[in-house]
């Protein structure tokens with residue numbers, strides 16, 4: 001099995017697969033077709049040459065926010081999300097912030113050396129500005145109504161608002177065997 005990561009936006013076919021799959025993802029509320037094309041940067045994963053998932057990034061003022069993050073259901077459990085985040089951590093030059101309501105992402109982040117650092121109340125200004133920029137883009141893409149509808153639907157099935165906020169602290173564990181052997 002070969003996993004490769006490329007720094008280009010997902011192709012339209014991959015985006016359509018992500019939008020379809022997101023309907024059943026409890027924690028990722030909604031990212032529309034146009035929004036998926038509106039982010040500042042991308043890490044795209046391929047498993048044996050098939051599109052498998054993407055980590056989008058957004059940057060402002062010395063900070064980069066990782067996410068949205070999605071791995072297609074048939075490619076989950078192969079450490080693809082872990083590799084996407086690892087790649088971003090080694091490529092991005094700014095302070096790295098990641099937030100998620102998905103406990104699987106919390107585990108991955110903690111294992112990679114992220115520290116839980118903030119709450120919604122005390123986020124750095126630059127991170128707040130990234131959220132603002134992302135919201136404006138959803139509006140400009142004409143996808144905000146669909147987004148709100150999906151938040152209302154999904155908050156009945158999962159704690160979509162229960163985010164943990166992480167900052168990368170520089171301690172990185174590189175491989176599954178290293179973690180299992182606690183080396």
Ligand SMILES: CC(C)(COP(=O)(O)OP(=O)(O)OC[C@H]1O[C@@H](n2cnc3c(N)ncnc32)[C@H](O)[C@@H]1OP(=O)(O)O)[C@@H](O)C(=O)NCCC(=O)NCCS
Nearest residue numbers: 025027028069070071076077078079080081082100104176
């Ligand atoms: C959450 C998500 C991105 C994880 O993708 P993935 O590629 O399956 O993730 P990984 O394979 O890297 O990790 C999956 C599991 O393997 C474990 N794992 C991964 N790498 C590991 C390693 N090196 N050592 C030990 N365990 C590892 C993870 O802890 C996780 O465990 P869990 O099943 O108990 O949660 C994916 O499930 C997804 O796209 N979900 C829907 C969208 C979503 O919720 N996105 C996040 C919203 S902010």
